[in-house]
Amino acid sequence: MLKLSNKKEHYCWCCDYNSYTGEGNLSRIFVNNLKIQEKTKIFTIKEIIANKFFYTIFNYKYVSPFIGILFCWISYLKKKTPVYVNYLPLWNIFLFILLPPNTIFGPITGGAHYKINKINLTRKYLFPILFFISDFFLKRRNIKVIFSTDLLKPYLSKSIKKRSHFNYVFKLISLKKKKKKRNRFFNLLQRT
Numbered sequence: 001m002l003k004l005s006n007k008k009e010h011y012c013w014c015c016d017y018n019s020y021t022g023e024g025n026l027s028r029i030f031v032n033n034l035k036i037q038e039k040t041k042i043f044t045i046k047e048i049i050a051n052k053f054f055y056t057i058f059n060y061k062y063v064s065p066f067i068g069i070l071f072c073w074i075s076y077l078k079k080k081t082p083v084y085v086n087y088l089p090l091w092n093i094f095l096f097i098l099l100p101p102n103t104i105f106g107p108i109t110g111g112a113h114y115k116i117n118k119i120n121l122t123r124k125y126l127f128p129i130l131f132f133i134s135d136f137f138l139k140r141r142n143i144k145v146i147f148s149t150d151l152l153k154p155y156l157s158k159s160i161k162k163r164s165h166f167n168y169v170f171k172l173i174s175l176k177k178k179k180k181k182r183n184r185f186f187n188l189l190q191r192t
Contacts, residue, residue: 072103
């Protein structure tokens with residue numbers, strides 16, 4: 001179990017908390033892991049915007065992260081620990097620059113292997129520059145950094161690698177398998 005913060009109460013922003021999307025499921029797993037350790041209040045765009053028209057506009061994955069930044073600053077100013085969970089790719093330098101100090105980042109996502117075609121040429125040449133900028137700003141934060149996979153390791157500095165937790169998703173899968181095996185064992189014991 002990762003200990004992410006010494007504070008008891010966290011205000012957690014999730015751009016996507018749906019059970020039918022990959023990002024939503026990853027955020028649910030991360031928040032549940034956080035809830036086991038500490039008291040966590042979860043906020044999503046649905047709680048903030050009740051009007052369907054505005055919800056549709058602001059729920060778009062490139063707009064809701066900026067609402068999340070504002071939410072995290074409000075939480076920080078209220079002396080709560082802000083947690084920013086998803087739509088957190090390493091190339092999105094604005095998140096790493098604009099989020100308040102001591103923000104806990106949910107698993108940082110992103111891949112590094114791209115096939116070369118017209119669309120991915122931008123990713124191949126632009127993304128490493130954006131990864132470098134994000135790494136620069138992450139170094140200035142005194143936090144543990146969690147990555148969903150280890151695909152971005154080659155783009156990270158040594159200091160970030162030392163205080164990072166990689167393959168968050170895969171470790172949770174192996175923990176679930178161990179738990180199922182243990183539960184099967186106890187079920188067999190109870191039957192005998």
